Amino acid sequence: MDDNLNSEISSVSATPAQIPTRAVRPRGILAIVLALLALIAAAYSAWGVYRLQHPQDANSLRTRLDQLGTQLDGTQRSVESNQRESESFRARAKDIDGVNKSLREEVLGLSERTRLLEDAVTNLAEKRLSGHDALALNEAELLLLLGQQRYALFHDAAATIAAYRQADMALAETDDPAFVGVRQTVAAEIEALNAQQDKGVNVAVTAIDQLRGRLAKLPLAQGRQTPASETPAADESRLWRVVSQFVRVSHDQDVLASVHARGGELGGELIALDLSVAQSALLARDATAYHDALQRVRLACAQRYAATDPAVIEILAELDKLIAMPLAAPAPGILGSALKELRNLRITHALQRSPKAAPAATAASAGQS
Structure with a gap:
């Protein structure tokens, strides 16, 4: 059937080429219109025959199209849901950034407070150590002075040595390494007193x-x-x-x-x-x-x-x-050196800590010496 239709179309299409150039007649136009109608009818008949011969393919195609439409709707809904979740995540991230910023500020504030607290504790520790050191230095200075005066008044070397040893123990309680030299001088004076002690x-x-x-x-x-006196006079x-x-x-x-x-x-x-x-x-x-x-x-x-x-x-x-026999040996030449060295070091420390208090400390030391 298709072959006949094609042959007719070929004969119809070849007819104008074979017609000599002349005026178109009304009969020819009608023939062309009829041929076109016949062609359309043949095509429709062919499409109907095809549909009759392959009904399942059309149904499956329609079903496939419906499935694709359904999948497309689901995909669109998924995209919309993902967009909403993205917006929700974005809002949460913004909230988390705000919380992190506030936490960061609080941590910085706590760090500053911790630093201030550490400074306060350090100052208290320094004050405690300075007070303890001052008390120990005062005790050592008093013991050195007592030992020196004991030897000057009574030439009692044993009591002087005992006082100097107690002064060395007081100096050992200080944490300042600058007074190590004073302890060495005290040890030298004790050794000199032991050597010169009058046995x-x-x-x-x-x-x-x-x-x-x-x-x-x-x-x-x-x-x-x-x-x-017992003999009586005359x-x-x-x-x-x-x-x-x-x-x-x-x-x-x-x-x-x-x-x-x-x-x-x-x-x-x-x-x-x-x-x-x-x-x-x-x-x-x-x-x-x-x-x-x-x-x-x-x-x-x-x-x-x-x-x-x-x-x-x-x-x-x-x-x-x-x-x-001489009652007491002369005092050692080194006696009193530790006391002078201790006073000089204390004056130096007073100058380093508070320059305004230096003249008063110097005057007090000069008055004691």
């Missing part, structure tokens, strides 16, 4: 104790004469002789000489008492009382005991040595 004092005390025990074994002087009246038996007037030295010359127990007790006075003066570093007591002991021994006896001569020689 002869202990030897002298022991020697006096030994003398006290040896004096009881010495022989008394022979041929003691009655003092002149020109004295009888009344004076009677009164002189009850009242006797004499000087102290005469009385002591009389007591020692008689050799009684009172003379020995006086010698022992003077030896005790000499020991006490020696321990107290009282040179005047020490030498006076030993001088009295030597004079009493020379009057009481036999001067020619070797033991008496030996004891008198020992007494002469004890009298000539």
Whole structure:
């Protein structure tokens, strides 16, 4: 059928080429119109035949088109939903940015407060340490001054060393390394005091104790004469002789000489008492009382005991040595250096901390020195 239709169309299309050039007749136009109508009818018939022969393909195509339309609607709805979710996420992100910004500002504020708190704690710690150091330095300065004055007044090296050791312990409690040099100077002064400490004092005390025990074994002087005061004068009246038996007037030295010359127990007790006075003066570093007591002991021994006896001569020689012995050694040249160094360092620190307080500190230090 299609072949016939094509042949007719070919014959119809070839007809105008074969017609000679001449005027178109009404019969020819009608034939063309009929041919076109026949062609349209043939095409419609062919389309109808095709539809009749392939009905499933058309249904499947329509179904496919419906499915594509449905999928397109779903895709459009998904796109719209994604757009709404994107807008929601964008709004949330904006809110999160605002929250992060506020949190960042709060963290910065907390950091600033923490820094201020740390500064305050540091200042409190510095004040506490400075107060503790000042107290320790005051204690060390006082102990050094006490030790120096103790040695200057009493030449007591042991007490001075004890005070210096306590001052060194007070300096050890400070946290400032600048005072390490002061501790070294204190150690040098202690070493000098130990080297110059007069051990002869202990030897002298022991020697006096030994003398006290040896004096009881010495022989008394022979041929003691009655003092002149006891021999009655030729020109004295009888009344004076009677009164002189009850009242006797004499000087102290005469009385002591009389007591020692008689050799009684009172003379020995006086010698022992003077030896005790000499020991006490020696321990107290009282040179005047020490030498006076030993001088009295030597004079009493020379009057009481036999001067020619070797033991008496030996004891008198020992007494002469004890009298000539220096009571205290001279002060070491380094004594007082630690105190001066400590005061200079404290003045330097005062200048560094508060320049306005420097003149007052300098004046106070000058007044103390």
